[in-house]
Amino acid sequence: MWKNIYLWLDERLGFDSLYANLLDRPEPKTTWWNTLGSASMFLFILQGLTGIFLTVYYTPSPDHAYDSIQYIMEGVAFGWLIRGIHHWGATLMVILVFIHMLRVFFTASFKFPRELTWLIGIGLFLATLGMGFTGYLLPWNQKAYWATTVGTQIAGTVPFLGEFTLKVLRGGPELSALTLQRFFAAHIWIIPAVLAALMGLHLYLIIKHGESHSPTKED
Amino acid sequence: MSGSNELSRRDFIKVTTGIVGGLIGAVIGLPAVYYLIDPALREGGKDAWIPIGKFDDMQIGVPYPFSFTRVQVNGWERTASSFGGYAVRKSDSPDDLLVLNSRCTHLACTVNWSAEADGFLCPCHDAKFDIAGEVVDGPPPRALDVYEEHRITEDGIVEIFFKEG
Ligand code: HEM
Ligand code: FES
Numbered sequence A: 001m002w003k004n005i006y007l008w009l010d011e012r013l014g015f016d017s018l019y020a021n022l023l024d025r026p027e028p029k030t031t032w033w034n035t036l037g038s039a040s041m042f043l044f045i046l047q048g049l050t051g052i053f054l055t056v057y058y059t060p061s062p063d064h065a066y067d068s069i070q071y072i073m074e075g076v077a078f079g080w081l082i083r084g085i086h087h088w089g090a091t092l093m094v095i096l097v098f099i100h101m102l103r104v105f106f107t108a109s110f111k112f113p114r115e116l117t118w119l120i121g122i123g124l125f126l127a128t129l130g131m132g133f134t135g136y137l138l139p140w141n142q143k144a145y146w147a148t149t150v151g152t153q154i155a156g157t158v159p160f161l162g163e164f165t166l167k168v169l170r171g172g173p174e175l176s177a178l179t180l181q182r183f184f185a186a187h188i189w190i191i192p193a194v195l196a197a198l199m200g201l202h203l204y205l206i207i208k209h210g211e212s213h214s215p216t217k218e219d
Numbered sequence B: 001m002s003g004s005n006e007l008s009r010r011d012f013i014k015v016t017t018g019i020v021g022g023l024i025g026a027v028i029g030l031p032a033v034y035y036l037i038d039p040a041l042r043e044g045g046k047d048a049w050i051p052i053g054k055f056d057d058m059q060i061g062v063p064y065p066f067s068f069t070r071v072q073v074n075g076w077e078r079t080a081s082s083f084g085g086y087a088v089r090k091s092d093s094p095d096d097l098l099v100l101n102s103r104c105t106h107l108a109c110t111v112n113w114s115a116e117a118d119g120f121l122c123p124c125h126d127a128k129f130d131i132a133g134e135v136v137d138g139p140p141p142r143a144l145d146v147y148e149e150h151r152i153t154e155d156g157i158v159e160i161f162f163k164e165g
Helices: A002-013 A015-022 A032-055 A065-074 A079-106 A115-137 A142-156 A162-170 A177-209 B009-041
Strands: B048-054 B064-074 B077-089 B097-101 B112-114 B119-121 B135-137 B150-152 B157-162
Touching (some): A002 A015, A065 A079, A079 B009, A115 A142, A142 A162, A142 A177, A162 A177, B048 B064
Antiparallel strands (some): B064 B077, B112 B119, B150 B157
């Protein structure tokens, strides 16, 4: 019976060809270095899940942000675990994405026909850094506050547009409730949406072109 | 080597992936569920015996005012609420004690004892309750609420049992 249900669904959804295209595609001889993109994607999903769980208790308001995180760490069962995974996962993701980028650079995989995969990858790298930058402010402790003060000030030194950029980032001339709220929105909605879209394109191109061969002595 | 009883390399990888994936899912998934439902598993823990004054300080026929504050902690937020009332002794007997809540039964203003008027007066809409808490005059729909459960400790302190809500 299961077989029939499977066949019925497969006729309409086409798992088999999906499976063949996504997971059973031909691969050149690869190494563990070729797994780093998938590892980055796994971390992105893990960050998404733990992040969703964190928003169940976290409050992005200057009055309560710090206390709500204190509560997650001490008041809720396994809050320390969920926050711990999200915290260390963030650092690990930046590192993995960066090493993945280095691997693509050293194997010269960014060349024709994969230039766009590389360009989209740059977008992915910047967006990943953006996640780190916006997430760092959310605990609203001293370190977070001053890191963001300095970080936004750096944007403020850009000629002509600097002052305006600084105000857009902070939601005004000073760090305030508006800053915290917009960093939160960027951290949980805007940047993840950008990341997901770019990852979709990235993966589409990888499947289309297939994995590049590792360079040989002749190359 | 590839007899029908042997596991092929492919199947081995499939099974291992499934097991490892399932383990990771359980190790993260179960705590995550607990994390979500944790607040629902907490005891209220808000009921308490609250001392309101010395029994000997309460004179027969003269309502004895008291007040206390309860702090409620909900996650990272604390709300303090004030409560008050009057202990009324009707006779010498320690059993003959009536503990009234001073919250007006109309719209929750605080009533005050007035010796002149011989009653509890509400400043908001001029209601009047008698010494037993019954409505004498004004809009309140019912008598003042009573703290039913109270006791006198060995040291002669009157305590009331406070229930949340
Ligand atoms: C969120 C971050 C990223 C995710 C989730 C991701 C995901 C992936 C995945 C799953 C692959 C398949 C092969 C592999 O794992 O090596 C891949 C390949 C590739 N990635 Fe990324 N990537 C990310 C960031 C980047 C960055 C920052 C760059 C470079 C600027 C980049 C450039 C490329 C290129 C050119 C390929 C094709 C490599 C080849 O065909 O050998 N990616 N990516
Ligand atoms: S609230 Fe007391 S009379 Fe209206």
